[in-house]
Amino acid sequence: xxxxxxxxxxxxxxxxxxxxxxxxxxxxxxxxxxxxxxxxxxxxxxxxxxxxxxxxxxxxxxxxxxxxxxxxxxxxxxxxxxxxxxxxxxxxxxxxxxxxxxxxxxxxxxxxxxxxxxxxxxxxxxxxxxxxxxxxxxxxxxxxxxxxxxxxxxxxxxxxxxxxxxxxxxxxxxxxxxxxxxxxxxxxxx
Amino acid sequence: xxxxxxxxxxxxxxxxxxxxxxxxxxxxxxxxxxxxxxxxxxxxxxxxxxxxxxxxxxxxxxxxxxxxxxxxxxxxxxxxxxxxxxxxxxxxxxxxxxxxxxxxxxxxxxxxxxxxxxxxxxxxxxxxxxxxxxxxxxxxxxxxxxxxxxxxxxxxxxxxxxxxxxxxxxxxxxxxxxxxxxxxxxxxxxxxxxxxxxxxxxxxxxxxxxxxxxxxxxxxxxxxxxxxxxxxxxxxxxxxxxxxxxxxxxxxxxxxxxxxxxxxxxxxxxxxxxxxxxxxxxxxxxxxxxxxxxxxxxxxxxxxxxxxxxxxxxxxxxxxxxxxxxxxxxxxxxxxxxxxxxxxxxxxxxxxxxxxxxxxxxxxxxxxxxxxxxxxxxxxxxxxxxxxxxxxxxxxxxxxxxxxxxxxxxxxxxxxxxxxxxxxxxxxxxxxxxxxxxxxxxxxxxxxxxxxxxxxxxxxxxxxxxxxxxxxxxxxxxxxxxxxxxxxxxxxxxxxxxxxxxxxxxxxxxxxxxxxxxxxxxxxxxxxxxxxxxxx
Numbered sequence: 001x002x003x004x005x006x007x008x009x010x011x012x013x014x015x016x017x018x019x020x021x022x023x024x025x026x027x028x029x030x031x032x033x034x035x036x037x038x039x040x041x042x043x044x045x046x047x048x049x050x051x052x053x054x055x056x057x058x059x060x061x062x063x064x065x066x067x068x069x070x071x072x073x074x075x076x077x078x079x080x081x082x083x084x085x086x087x088x089x090x091x092x093x094x095x096x097x098x099x100x101x102x103x104x105x106x107x108x109x110x111x112x113x114x115x116x117x118x119x120x121x122x123x124x125x126x127x128x129x130x131x132x133x134x135x136x137x138x139x140x141x142x143x144x145x146x147x148x149x150x151x152x153x154x155x156x157x158x159x160x161x162x163x164x165x166x167x168x169x170x171x172x173x174x175x176x177x178x179x180x181x182x183x184x185x186x187x188x189x190x
Numbered sequence: 191x192x193x194x195x196x197x198x199x200x201x202x203x204x205x206x207x208x209x210x211x212x213x214x215x216x217x218x219x220x221x222x223x224x225x226x227x228x229x230x231x232x233x234x235x236x237x238x239x240x241x242x243x244x245x246x247x248x249x250x251x252x253x254x255x256x257x258x259x260x261x262x263x264x265x266x267x268x269x270x271x272x273x274x275x276x277x278x279x280x281x282x283x284x285x286x287x288x289x290x291x292x293x294x295x296x297x298x299x300x301x302x303x304x305x306x307x308x309x310x311x312x313x314x315x316x317x318x319x320x321x322x323x324x325x326x327x328x329x330x331x332x333x334x335x336x337x338x339x340x341x342x343x344x345x346x347x348x349x350x351x352x353x354x355x356x357x358x359x360x361x362x363x364x365x366x367x368x369x370x371x372x373x374x375x376x377x378x379x380x381x382x383x384x385x386x387x388x389x390x391x392x393x394x395x396x397x398x399x400x401x402x403x404x405x406x407x408x409x410x411x412x413x414x415x416x417x418x419x420x421x422x423x424x425x426x427x428x429x430x431x432x433x434x435x436x437x438x439x440x441x442x443x444x445x446x447x448x449x450x451x452x453x454x455x456x457x458x459x460x461x462x463x464x465x466x467x468x469x470x471x472x473x474x475x476x477x478x479x480x481x482x483x484x485x486x487x488x489x490x491x492x493x494x495x496x497x498x499x500x501x502x503x504x505x506x507x508x509x510x511x512x513x514x515x516x517x518x519x520x521x522x523x524x525x526x527x528x529x530x531x532x533x534x535x536x537x538x539x540x541x542x543x544x545x546x547x548x549x550x551x552x553x554x555x556x557x558x559x560x561x562x563x564x565x566x567x568x569x570x571x572x573x574x575x576x577x578x579x580x581x582x583x584x585x586x587x588x589x590x591x592x593x594x595x596x597x598x599x600x601x602x603x604x605x606x607x608x609x610x611x612x613x614x615x616x617x618x619x620x621x622x623x624x625x626x627x628x629x630x631x632x633x634x635x636x637x638x639x640x641x642x643x644x645x646x647x648x649x650x651x652x653x654x655x656x657x658x659x660x661x662x663x664x665x666x667x668x669x670x671x672x673x674x675x676x677x678x679x680x681x682x683x684x685x686x687x688x689x690x691x692x693x694x695x696x697x698x699x700x701x702x703x704x705x706x707x708x709x710x711x712x713x714x715x716x717x718x719x720x721x722x723x724x725x726x
Contacts, residue, residue, distance in 0.1 A: 009544050011544055011547075011549075012543070012544030012547060015547065015549075015552045015556075018556065019556050019559065022556060022560060023559065023560065023563060026560050026563055026564050027563065030564050030567070031563055031564055031567040034564075034567040034568060034570070034571045035567055035570075037571050037574075038567070038570045038571045038574050041571065041574035041575060041577075041578050042574055044578055045574065045577050045578050045581060048578065048581040048582065048585055049581060051585060052581060052584050052585050052588065055585070055588045055589075055591065055592060055595060056588060058591070058595035058598065058599060059588060059591050059595060061595075061598070061599075061602075062591075062594065062595060062598045065598070065602070074594070074597075074598045074601070075594060075597035075598055075601055076601060077600070077601040077604045077605065078601070078605050079601075079604040079605045079607065079608030079609075080608040080611075080612060119615070121611060121614035121615055122610075122614050123607055123610050123611045123614065124603075124606055124607040124610040124611075129611050129614075131611075131615070144626070144630055144639070145627075145630065147626065148622075148623050148626035148627050148630065149623070151622050151623040151626065152623030152624075152627075155621060155622070155623055160611065160612060160615060162612075162615065162616055162619065163619075163622040163623070164619055165619075165622075165644050166622040166625075166626065166642070167641075167642060167643035167644060168626075168639070168641060168642040168643070169640070169641040169642075169643065170639075170640040170641065182622075185615070187615060
């Protein structure tokens with residue numbers, strides 16, 4: 001055995017074998033686990049990077065929003081609410097009163113336009129939203145600019161309310177007061 | 191003597207029929223140091239005893255194979271290679287040995303073109319398989335690992351090559367004086383030209399003095415120790431100096447040594463003559479003594495006087511004194527590819543490549559390769575770890591804002607959802623507040639609005655109904671009064687219509703009627719289509 005090992009070719013073959021086996025062993029025992037660890041670390045890095053990017057973008061958005069709305073809390077929601085159907089008209093009328101008072105608007109008549117009707121509209125990302133609509137027609141009197149501001153404030157209420165139609169008319173008395181007929185559509189949860 | 195821990199490099203062993211020696215050589219940069227044992231091998235001391243005494247068990251050892259059965263010749267053959275050369279050598283060697291060729295192991299080295307230039311010179315060594323097996327067993331039983339088994343001439347050549355200065359043009363006859371026999375090797379530079387064994391050794395001189403004729407005393411019988419002491423004290427030619435107290439005169443010693451000296455001289459002379467003839471007049475320029483020459487004082491002077499050529503003793507130099515140990519020391523410097531009875535004889539190109547690969551180089555290359563395989567992986571892991579750690583640190587610095595960001599996004603999402611629903615509900619309906627504000631800005635001081643109303647399509651007007659039903663197609667009627675400039679309303683009315691046309695909330699402004707109602711005013715009616723372009 002000792003003498004056969006001494007043959008140069010056998011020795012070379014042994015060296016090559018040792019090289020191959022040791023390379024394989026090093027790959028299996030040392031390099032392989034490290035490559036796996038490196039791959040896991042890369043994946044973790046990607047996940048962490050996405051998280052950090054997202055947070056930094058969020059912080060940037062929050063700061064920008066806060067600068068644009070200095071008087072408001074960034075975490076407070078400003079979305080419109082849909083009140084229950086039974087509270088729809090009373091809540092609207094109660095909210096309307098201070099607005100009309102603020103702009104010196106005289107309300108002459110309030111008439112419902114038809115019965116409450118259910119509507120389905122696409123919401124964000126196309127998701128259908130079911131709401132109950134009640135229309136009210138108001139006959140008002142006030143100056144042009146006051147009526148415009150009054151409509152703007154009603155449009156900006158925190159409920160789903162909008163001025164659907166507006167008609168103005170000067171009836172020849174008490175200028176600059178105009179007679180206005182406004183139809184408001186109110187939307188509540190069915 | 192240095193202990194085993196520093197005795198690290200090479201180990202040479204001489205395993206002759208009548209002599210045994212063990213030599214360790216520690217090699218440094220350009221020098222070699224003999225470490226063991228300090229003096230000539232002790233009589234009867236086995237290699238195993240020396241190995242045990244020095245704690246060298248398990249070390250690799252190279253050995254020389256000597257004896258009457260081992261034949262070494264320089265042959266000139268026609269140019270040939272490989273199997274042809276081996277077959278030719280086998281034929282030649284049949285005539286050189288006294289036992290069947292099947293029981294012999296033949297090793298050779300091609301030295302180069304022959305002196306005549308018609309063939310090749312080959313150094314061939316033949317040894318019985320039995321002797322090789324015995325040598326291997328002897329080394330193994332001594333606790334050593336047999337690595338190389340060569341001949342004295344090759345060991346001497348390796349020793350010469352290891353010497354710091356070697357004149358390649360000088361032809362030297364080396365007399366390696368051993369305890370029982372001597373070896374004559376003639377080399378030119380490091381080319382082996384001739385080698386033979388000579389039966390005269392230190393023991394020959396000692397034996398000659400054991401029965402000495404002393405004038406006036408007759409024959410004196412001495413034991414081996416006394417004879418060696420006498421040899422050391424008198425030497426040859428009285429080289430050791432006459433001892434006043436000595437009872438035996440130097441002349442008597444010389445008379446007794448003369449036969450051995452003459453035999454040695456004759457052997458040397460014949461060898462020098464043979465080489466002179468074989469190599470076309472290239473002659474030996476000096477004789478170098480090595481081995482146990484210190485035990486025969488005056489030998490160099492005697493040989494120089496008789497042979498009429500320079501004779502020098504290769505003695506120990508401060509560091510390069512391995513020559514003094516003779517060819518045994520050369521075992522520690524054996525070249526790859528030198529004659530080796532332990533190496534198989536059929537070495538092809540692959541084997542030569544394999545033989546050229548040094549184990550240390552192979553190990554270093556392997557280690558380097560493994561390092562080159564594993565280092566990038568380790569670096570990659572370290573780099574990724576550092577990146578992840580950095581990112582974790584960054585994440586920790588922004589983590590306190592995470593809840594706020596989540597709440598902020600929820601609020602904005604709710605807003606967006608609400609806005610989307612509101613936009614769907616609004617449809618084509620314009621933002622009336624904006625429309626009214628825009629109209630008020632576009633009506634200049636020359637005009638005054640008296641009515642703004644939606645135009646309800648008449649049931650019989652199918653086209654108008656269809657237009658009104660289309661998304662964004664809401665038509666409004668605008669009525670008002672416009673000033674007349676020099677009894678004409680055209681300019682202010684045209685300006686009003688152009689201004690309305692440029693509004694983002696109305697387009698397709700059309701004049702329905704304009705009629706003078708007073709000297710300074712005309713009543714106008716316009717219709718325009720509300721567009722969603724201005725929807726905020």
